[in-house]
Amino acid sequence: MTNDNPTSNELQTLNVQGATSRNIILTGLVCLSVLGLTLALLYQISASNRHGFIDRANNDVTLISRLIANQTSKTLFGLRQLLQGLNDATETLLPKDKSYPSSIQQLLFRLKEANPYILDLLILDRTGKIIFWTGEGTPPAVRDRDYAAAHLSKGHQGFFVGSPHLSRTRDATWFFGSSIAIRDNDGLINSIIVATVSIAYFEAAFANLTRPNELTLGLVDDSGTIVFRLPTIPKDANARIEQMRILARQGLPETPFTIASSLDDRTRIVAATRIADTPLIAYASFTEESILAPWRTELRMHIVIATVATLFILFVTAWLIRGQMLMERTRHELARLAAVDPLTGLRNRRMFMELARREFDKAKRYDTPLACVMIDVDRFKDINDTHGHEAGDRALKAIATELARHARRTDILARLGGEEFILLLPETGLHGAFVSAEQHRQRIEELSIPLAPEPLEITISLGVTELDEADSSLDALMSRADHALYAAKAKGRNRTECLPPCTDAQPNADVPAD
Structure with missing residues (x-):
């Protein structure tokens, strides 16, 4: 008597063939x-x-x-x-x-x-x-x-x-x-x-x-x-x-x-x-x-x-998913490159503005402190003119590395362009931001960049401000920090200035930790 029913292997083969x-x-x-x-x-x-x-x-x-x-x-x-x-x-x-x-x-x-x-x-x-x-x-x-x-x-x-x-x-x-x-x-x-x-x-x-x-x-x-x-x-x-x-x-x-x-x-x-x-x-x-x-x-x-x-x-239908995955990775990489300053590896101005506006809106909505620090390398043109642009690039990289090493995870650090950097400190008031800025200034002052015939020493000037009730936009906050930076430059460089002026430079409860 013959068995007309297919075996399990045959069923699997038929299923595979059918699926194919x-x-x-x-x-x-x-x-x-x-x-x-x-x-x-x-x-x-x-x-x-x-x-x-x-x-x-x-x-x-x-x-x-x-x-x-x-x-x-x-x-x-x-x-x-x-x-x-x-x-x-x-x-x-x-x-x-x-x-x-x-x-x-x-x-x-x-x-x-x-x-x-x-x-x-x-x-x-x-x-x-x-x-x-x-x-x-x-x-x-x-x-x-x-x-x-x-x-x-x-x-x-x-x-x-x-x-x-x-x-x-x-x-x-x-x-x-x-x-x-x-x-x-x-x-x-x-x-x-x-x-x-x-x-x-x-x-x-x-x-x-x-x-x-x-x-x-x-x-x-x-x-x-x-x-x-x-x-x-x-x-x-x-x-x-x-x-x-x-x-x-x-x-x-x-x-x-x-x-x-x-x-x-x-x-x-x-x-x-x-x-x-x-x-x-x-x-x-x-x-x-x-x-x-x-x-x-x-x-x-x-x-x-x-x-x-x-x-x-x-x-190439069979390769479509793989291609899509490659395209997705490429898109993410391009997005990352579009957000990063190619020289220092910090966020660029576009990405900073995007993130900073979110923090600005959150601080305004929940009435929480927000500080902004504008940073500029002192006499950077002299460095380029004296030691060359390669030395200037090395200086910018070293400064960026030092700033990033001691910034908090919640801080938003970016290179705005040229020799100018910016640091946004959420949940931080004016005095805390001043202390943090001074710490950054002192670290950069102690920084020594190997360069023949002698190491290159650099300093930075910083302008500090905090969010005010009257600020209607992030630009207003950044502009005030910029004015504080100009004041630091005008008073001799290698210093930190606040706007409004800080009445007490000692740390208090809102001083950020590294």
């Missing part, structure tokens, strides 16, 4: 879970960062387009005031006066010189012929220019701003015209006052802006014709952004929008701001590629990190 299988499955599930969480987190971070880059670009182009619009609007407002003022000035000069032509001419030149963005000032008669101007030589025919035709044949009322033109009198000079028509009581044109505005002036003015890479900015008119653009492109009367013409006709979006630029066939994020009462539109744009380039770099970095992390989890 379960561990493998559990490890696999953990790895898959971590991988899934990593991918989900990567996707979330990636999407969030992408939106963040685009949002920042939207804010930047909106701000820049509004800045351009604001500056251009101010310039055009001043130009409108200038043309109106010029009209008022010409009306005060009677044409029948012999000085009329020269007075008008001089006025035009003065205004042009005072406004560097003006290329020329012109006054046209009712037929569109130039009768006064600031240019040289024979005035060109301008009746066909939009700044004249708008009034002569289209009946434009008020201030007119035109499209870019290539100058007929100045080589390779581009401008746009602005004008107002002066009409009689019957609405007929008497004259047209024109200012031609240098496009190079705008380019130079906005070129001073600190511009990120791939940022373009400029002005276009309602037809999409480019007035100016930075970075500059070769000037062409037909250079236009077709999408801006369509949007200007439909109504400009209030928020940034995306277009495929007709100039370079690149997708751009654009913000556009209309300049009120003009056909001009200020714009700024980034290429989508430049906006997302840092995001793509980050994404690649995240993918690499995620891949490395996943591989690490897959292949």
Whole structure:
């Protein structure tokens, strides 16, 4: 008769195999879970960062387009005031006066010189012929220019701003015209006052802006014709952004929008701001590629990190606990190093402040005494200058060792920096702290540091104070101890001073024992 039941050894083997299988499955599930969480987190971070880059670009182009619009609007407002003022000035000069032509001419030149963005000032008669101007030589025919035709044949009322033109009198000079028509009581044109505005002036003015890479900015008119653009492109009367013409006709979006630029066939994020009462539109744009380039770099970095992390989890799961233990020990060691002065082995200033604040709060809460002793090595600079920095370091180490050897376990001793130490004595009043400080001073005075050709003798000065009811912070206590230290220095060094002054230097019940 056969026995179908497994033996105890077989049961143990099965249990081990089952446990191993379960561990493998559990490890696999953990790895898959971590991988899934990593991918989900990567996707979330990636999407969030992408939106963040685009949002920042939207804010930047909106701000820049509004800045351009604001500056251009101010310039055009001043130009409108200038043309109106010029009209008022010409009306005060009677044409029948012999000085009329020269007075008008001089006025035009003065205004042009005072406004560097003006290329020329012109006054046209009712037929569109130039009768006064600031240019040289024979005035060109301008009746066909939009700044004249708008009034002569289209009946434009008020201030007119035109499209870019290539100058007929100045080589390779581009401008746009602005004008107002002066009409009689019957609405007929008497004259047209024109200012031609240098496009190079705008380019130079906005070129001073600190511009990120791939940022373009400029002005276009309602037809999409480019007035100016930075970075500059070769000037062409037909250079236009077709999408801006369509949007200007439909109504400009209030928020940034995306277009495929007709100039370079690149997708751009654009913000556009209309300049009120003009056909001009200020714009700024980034290429989508430049906006997302840092995001793509980050994404690649995240993918690499995620891949490395996943591989690490897959292949070193068994070592994870050991790694965590090593990391924990490392963390503790780093924490210890961060709290210790590397030269003397005492607590550093950061750790002292952390521990001292706890003692300060406890003393204030329970109304217990607390004393502070500020310690400074006398003439430490002379030691460095005479014997070298190595001797100075040896002196500091010896002082630290001696202070630490005789400090109580409850005392908080630290090196504040340089040759300055500090000692906080919980449960100790002013007299007890004074006696303890004097003992430390005497021990250091008796200290002899071996140094060729003769031993180095050093002294310290100490300032002592105790917690006062008025102290609202540890800094106040330390500041008073510092003042006591200054008093010790002022009275000749190698001494201990109290603040407030000690009335009795004898030990009493609160004298700390070593």
